[in-house]
Amino acid sequence: MTRLFRAALRSARRLMWRKMLRLNDVHSTVLFGGYGDISRDFHADEYVYVGPGCRINPGVRVGSYSMLGPDVQIVGNDHIFDKPGVPIIFSGRPEFRHTNIGKDVWIGAGATVLCGTTIGDGAVVASGAVVTRDVEPFTVVGGVPARLIKRRFAVLRDEFIHRKMLEASASSGEYCAPVNAQQEV
Secondary structure (H helix, E strand, C coil): CCHHHHHHHHHHHHHHHHHHCCCCCECCCCEECCCCEECCCCEECCCCEECCCCEECCCEEECCCCEECCCCEEECCCCCCCCCCCCHHHCCCCCCCCEEECCCCEECCCCEEECCCEECCCCEECCCCEECCCECCCEEEECCCCEEEEECCCCHHHHHHHHHHHHCCCCCCCCCCCHHHHHHC
16 A cells, blocks of 8 residues: 555545544544544644544543544543532532643543543553543653653653654654654654
8 A cells, every 4th residue: 555545545534534523623634543422622733643432521622743542531520529418410510621632642542531631742641541630741640540650751851852843833744653664764
């Protein structure tokens, strides 16, 4: 399969999912891996990937280059449960809060992100993690609830270089090229 044919096929798939899911606020370069339950107000910038089976509630914004693995859920955090003498179902909902996912964020398969949280630029959320509070930029978090595992870059200079790249206009590249192909460059 030629590179040109693969690019044309990806473009057709992008358009099909945007139309089928009725998503009007996603960039034309956003790629969907398959069907998901995604709110129509979902906003995604350039070169975002949304894996199959994702469930995304209202008020979610995703920055350029971010990837949501299969079965990621951005849900919940929307019930009041601490009113004595009142069942949760009748207790109401707290004030609506938007969920912000920065640029170049990778959220692993099966992770859950509670609505109203912010995941900073360059962060990585491990598969199966449950994000209950904001995630700092350029950190790797995992677990239930998600906690800091390590910094994404071992050297602060590397984080600075990466931050500068994210501040520039988005540019295309080879989607998930095999490691051996990247080493030849």
